[in-house]
Amino acid sequence: MEAKQIKEFAAKLGAQGCGIADLARFINAPEGFKPQDIFSACQSVVVFIKQMPTAAILAENPVPYTHTAYKMYEEIDRIAMELCRFFESNKINAVLVPADVPYLAWDQDKMHGKGILSLKHAAVQAGLGIMGRSTLFINKTLGNMVYIGAVLIDAAVEPDPLAEDFKCPENCRRCLDACPQQAMDGITVNQKLCREKSFFQAGRGWDLYNCNQCRKVCLYRVGKKSG
Ligand code: SF4
Ligand code: SF4
Numbered sequence: 001m002e003a004k005q006i007k008e009f010a011a012k013l014g015a016q017g018c019g020i021a022d023l024a025r026f027i028n029a030p031e032g033f034k035p036q037d038i039f040s041a042c043q044s045v046v047v048f049i050k051q052m053p054t055a056a057i058l059a060e061n062p063v064p065y066t067h068t069a070y071k072m073y074e075e076i077d078r079i080a081m082e083l084c085r086f087f088e089s090n091k092i093n094a095v096l097v098p099a100d101v102p103y104l105a106w107d108q109d110k111m112h113g114k115g116i117l118s119l120k121h122a123a124v125q126a127g128l129g130i131m132g133r134s135t136l137f138i139n140k141t142l143g144n145m146v147y148i149g150a151v152l153i154d155a156a157v158e159p160d161p162l163a164e165d166f167k168c169p170e171n172c173r174r175c176l177d178a179c180p181q182q183a184m185d186g187i188t189v190n191q192k193l194c195r196e197k198s199f200f201q202a203g204r205g206w207d208l209y210n211c212n213q214c215r216k217v218c219l220y221r222v223g224k225k226s227g
Contacts, residue, residue, distance in 0.1 A: 023044075047150045054221070054222050077096070095151065120136075140166050
């Protein structure tokens with residue numbers, strides 16, 4: 001199947017960007033977290049993105065941002081499900097990677113979780129953008145408020161070139177400086193420190209986001225030079 005056909009169908013489903021990565025791009029992924037560890041027949045990873053309605057991050061009340069984020073996960077999973085059906089109707093087996101939970105890997109002490117495939121890395125490997133100093137994924141046009149989905153297929157499709165035409169400015173430390181937990185070192189995020197601040201339980205035990213400063217202050221929040 002041609003990459004163009006896949007991208008056109010993904011766009012029809014509402015994806016705002018779609019790219020393809022081959023397995024060679026995942027050679028440095030941790031053992032157990034490579035596409036072929038999930039689906040041994042996998043030959044290509046189809047990755048797509050969609051932007052959250054961005055003003056949600058400007059609300060002082062945490063409910064709109066939290067609810068919008070959870071709905072984004074549902075939207076991404078819906079697109080991934082339809083993509084799987086599309087591939088199956090073309091005699092290609094397709095396996096969905098969840099947009100969020102469930103995980104298999106969870107370290108309670110460190111409050112550290114790992115999705116079955118890192119969607120941020122997959123999006124980079126599919127040429128859709130870069131990983132910022134905050135470790136958030138950034139698409140040049142849409143910024144960092146994008147959600148990512150992926151489908152693993154047992155067909156070889158031409159991969160996309162990596163996005164190498166933009167990066168974090170050398171001297172930018174906005175995200176690192178804005179973090180109330182000093183959870184970032186420019187390479188990784190200490191998930192325990194982050195989760196202690198970025199989630200809280202309200203009302204009847206509802207989980208709400210309580211911090212998104214690293215996303216909010218980024219130069220690329222809603223696209224290139226948006227800060
Ligand atoms: S969400 Fe908040 S606490 Fe977590 S890394 Fe970003 S700024 Fe720090
Ligand atoms: S705030 Fe600056 S350093 Fe951090 S991710 Fe955005 S552009 Fe990169």
